[in-house]
Every structure is written in C-alpha cells, then in structure tokens.
Amino acid sequence: MPMPSRPPEIESPVLLARFPFLPQGEPWMQSLLHDNQVDFETLVNGDWMEEVRARGNLRMLESIKHDEGVNVATRQDIHTEYGQMIEGLGFYYAMFVVCASFDERLMKRWIEGEASRADSLLGSTVDGETFDLVARTYLSDLRQQQTESNATSIHTTSAPIELFEIPMVDFIELSPRITGTYWRLANRPLRDGWVTMDPASGENSRQRLARLLKERIREVLVARCKANMERLDEETAAKLAEPVGRIVSELQSQRSHDVQVTAANEGDWPPCMIAAINDLDSGENVNHAGRRFLGNMSRALGLSREQCCSFFVNAPDYKAETTEYQVNQLYQTEYTPEKCDTLRLHARCPVASGLVDDQLCRREWLTHPLKYVRAQQRRRIRDAPPPEQPAESDSAAPDPPAEPAAEPATQDNA
Numbered sequence: 439m440p441m442p443s444r445p446p447e448i449e450s451p452v453l454l455a456r457f458p459f460l461p462q463g464e465p466w467m468q469s470l471l472h473d474n475q476v477d478f479e480t481l482v483n484g485d486w487m488e489e490v491r492a493r494g495n496l497r498m499l500e501s502i503k504h505d506e507g508v509n510v511a512t513r514q515d516i517h518t519e520y521g522q523m524i525e526g527l528g529f530y531y532a533m534f535v536v537c538a539s540f541d542e543r544l545m546k547r548w549i550e551g552e553a554s555r556a557d558s559l560l561g562s563t564v565d566g567e568t569f570d571l572v573a574r575t576y577l578s579d580l581r582q583q584q585t586e587s588n589a590t591s592i593h594t595t596s597a598p599i600e601l602f603e604i605p606m607v608d609f610i611e612l613s614p615r616i617t618g619t620y621w622r623l624a625n626r627p628l629r630d631g632w633v634t635m636d637p638a639s640g641e642n643s644r645q646r647l648a649r650l651l652k653e654r655i656r657e658v659l660v661a662r663c664k665a666n667m668e669r670l671d672e673e674t675a676a677k678l679a680e681p682v683g684r685i686v687s688e689l690q691s692q693r694s695h696d697v698q699v700t701a702a703n704e705g706d707w708p709p710c711m712i713a714a715i716n717d718l719d720s721g722e723n724v725n726h727a728g729r730r731f732l733g734n735m736s737r738a739l740g741l742s743r744e745q746c747c748s749f750f751v752n753a754p755d756y757k758a759e760t761t762e763y764q765v766n767q768l769y770q771t772e773y774t775p776e777k778c779d780t781l782r783l784h785a786r787c788p789v790a791s792g793l794v795d796d797q798l799c800r801r802e803w804l805t806h807p808l809k810y811v812r813a814q815q816r817r818r819i820r821d822a823p824p825p826e827q828p829a830e831s832d833s834a835a836p837d838p839p840a841e842p843a844a845e846p847a848t849q850d851n852a
C-alpha cells in the first residue's frame with residue numbers, strides 16, 4: 439500500500455474532530471480520554487458520557503439507514519473543545535461497539551457510512567489546505583495544477599480550475615473497486631507516471647479524487663477494525679453487549695428481507711434461551727417471563743419474526759395468530775432482553791436451577807444473556823483457523839465482491 443510512512447502532521451483539533459479516523463488522530467483521541475479522565479467504564483456507562491454515546495449511536499444508525507452514509511452535518515460545534523470531544527469520542531465509541539459485535543456486515547456497513555461521509559466532506563465542504571492534508575495522508579504523493587476555465591463569454595471572468603494528479607501506483611491500487619470507464623487506467627491521461635484526475639460526470643477534479651480517497655479510507659478502517667477485534671478480550675466485548683444487540687438488531691430489521699444469517703449462530707446462544715426453545719418444543723408450558731425473554735432475545739440477535747414464531751409452534755396453548763401478534767408487538771417495541779437476575783427470579787435460568795453447568799455463566803461479569811452471546815462469538819472468532827492465504831499469483835487482485843446484501847455498492851457510473 440503506497441501510503442506515506444510518515445503522514446503530514448495535523449495538529450488542528452477542528453480537522454481531527456471532522457475526520458476522527460485519520461491515523462494522526464490517534465494521539466489526539468488518547469489525549470481526549472486522558473484530559474477528560476474517561477476510561478472504558480466511563481465511556482460505556484458514565485452518565486456524563488451520554489451525549490458521546492448518543493453521537494456514536496447516531497453515526498452507526500446513519501451508516502445503516504442512509505445510502506449516502508453518515509450525515510456530514512453535526513449539531514456539535516467542532517470549534518469548541520466540548521464539540522470536539524463529542525465528535526472524537528463519539529466516533530471512538532461507535533468503533534468499539536462495531537468491533538465488539540464481531541459482525542463483518544455491521545463493520546463493513548459502518549465503515550462504508552464513515553467513508554462516504556469523508557467523500558462528501560472532502561469533495562465539497564472543506565478548504566483546500568484541509569483537502570491537501572487528508573489527501574497526502576492517504577496517497578504517496580499529489581500534484582495540483584491550475585488551468586484556465588472554458589469561459590466563452592466576454593462577460594464571464596475566467597476563474598482557474600484546480601486539477602489534481604496522483605502517482606499511477608496509487609491509482610492502480612485504489613481504482614479497481616470502482617466501476618465505470620473513468621476508473622480504467624487506459625482511459626486516464628497519463629504523463630511520466632502521473633495520472634490526471636480530470637473532471638467528469640458533473641464532478642470536478644477534487645470530487646473525483648475524493649471518490650478515490652474514499653477507497654483508501656475504507657481499506658485503512660477495515661484493517662484497523664479487524665486489528666481491534668483481534669485485541670478485544672471477552673470481558674470488554676461482553677460489557678458492550680447491550681449497544682451491540684441494539685445495533686445488530688437495527689441492521690437486521692433494515693435488511694430483514696434479504697439477509698438470513700446473523701453474526702451470532704446457534705452455538706452462541708445462552709443456556710436460558712436454548713432451555714426456553716427446548717421446553718416449548720417438547721410441549722412444556724413456559725411461563726410468561728420465559729416467552730417474553732425468548733421473543734426479545736430473538737429480536738436482539740436479529741432472528742426473523744418467522745423464526746421467532748416457529749419456536750412456539752409446539753407450545754400447549756399455541757395459536758398462530760396470537761403468537762404472530764405478540765411477536766410483532768415485541769419486535770416493534772424493541773425491549774432489551776431480560777437480565778440474568780430477572781431470569782433467575784422467574785426460574786428461567788437453567789444454570790441457577792442446577793439443570794445445566796456452564797462455566798461462562800459462572801463468570802462474575804456475566805450479568806446478561808447478550809454478554810454470553812458476545813463472549814461466545816469472541817471465542818469462536820479467536821479459535822477459528824486462520825483463513826487460507828491466496829495463491830501468489832492472486833495476491834495483487836482486488837478483494838472479491840462481498841455478498842450483495844452485505845456490502846453497499848461502490849458503483850460509479852462514469
């Protein structure tokens with residue numbers, strides 16, 4: 439990857455708050471945590487971090503819901519220290535939650551949202567100096583020329599037009615994932631190893647280059663999130679189980695028609711959930727708390743309503759219409775599944791009842807069934823055999839396209 443080994447220095451907190459994913463932003467992020475005395479516990483549970491978490495949640499939600507990604511506008515004033523903290527730590531929190539989901543679909547979707555936001559900001563909002571600093575962070579080099587505009591009227595003042603050129607090696611590496619004739623090297627003006635990013639399809643040179651930078655931003659964020667997932671330990675991931683559950687279920691409901699798999703597979707389900715399913719399946723009369731928990735848990739794990747309804751078909755009092763109605767109510771209301779304490783109280787914890795022995799359930803921090811799921815996912819991913827290395831001759835090829843429903847298109851029809 440021809441990124442500069444030493445990116446340009448960026449000290450402006452305004453710029454870092456606007457682009458908190460920049461590699462130069464990492465020490466800044468650490469100083470935000472340190473100066474505001476924010477540790478992980480405070481970030482996740484502290485009352486005064488509520489606005490930070492709300493901003494992080496919004497970043498994730500906008501990535502999922504908006505095709506154009508995270509909104510470029512923020513209601514925070516990033517020229518104030520407070521606004522910078524909310525923007526910086528909001529991004530940091532969102533990244534933590536996304537990584538703790540161990541869900542590649544969510545990770546790719548969130549990164550797409552962040553990269554699209556950067557594309558929009560770089561293409562039209564930021565000043566020339568900011569654009570230059572960000573571009574030089576991600577490209578091995580950059581040249582800029584000023585050319586005369588094609589003003590045809592004597593009444594029109596001929597304003598210079600900026601035209602960017604980038605090294606061919608950067609173009610070759612970043613363009614293959616974008617479709618459209620513009621992005622084929624053979625169609626680009628090439629001079630002494632420099633590719634000209636000339637205007638096209640209603641976009642100026644800077645917007646074309648911003649589109650290419652989006653690819654690099656995405657690539658760098660994917661590598662960073664994957665490294666974070668590797669490092670996240672079981673207990674830390676479990677502490678984020680509730681926000682992870684909310685966002686995974688949001689992602690699932692957004693795509694409920696075309697996505698059948700959830701990041702949590704059946705082997706990750708906690709004993710209390712399996713016990714409720716088995717009891718119902720064998721015709722036992724599971725109490726109201728157990729049924730309600732099963733519905734809430736199914737929604738939080740992103741199971742379809744149909745799948746959730748199917749758990750109840752052998753219940754002694756089963757009526758299809760009533761079950762459908764009640765499951766719909768639970769899915770619409772989006773309750774968080776009940777905690778372990780509540781399940782124990784209602785005799786729905788098979789570990790507390792001595793029916794099942796599960797070491798994970800005996801951990802001190804295991805206070806919620808969703809924590810169990812996240813810890814299991816963490817173990818599964820950690821213990822999975824490393825992916826096979828591609829053959830030597832394939833190593834320069836672009837990534838195969840992701841499953842269509844999982845990754846937003848990167849099409850550019852130019």
Ligand code: SF4
Nearest residue numbers: 708710778787799807
């Ligand atoms: S300890 Fe919690 S997660 Fe484990 S079975 Fe009991 S209620 Fe479920």
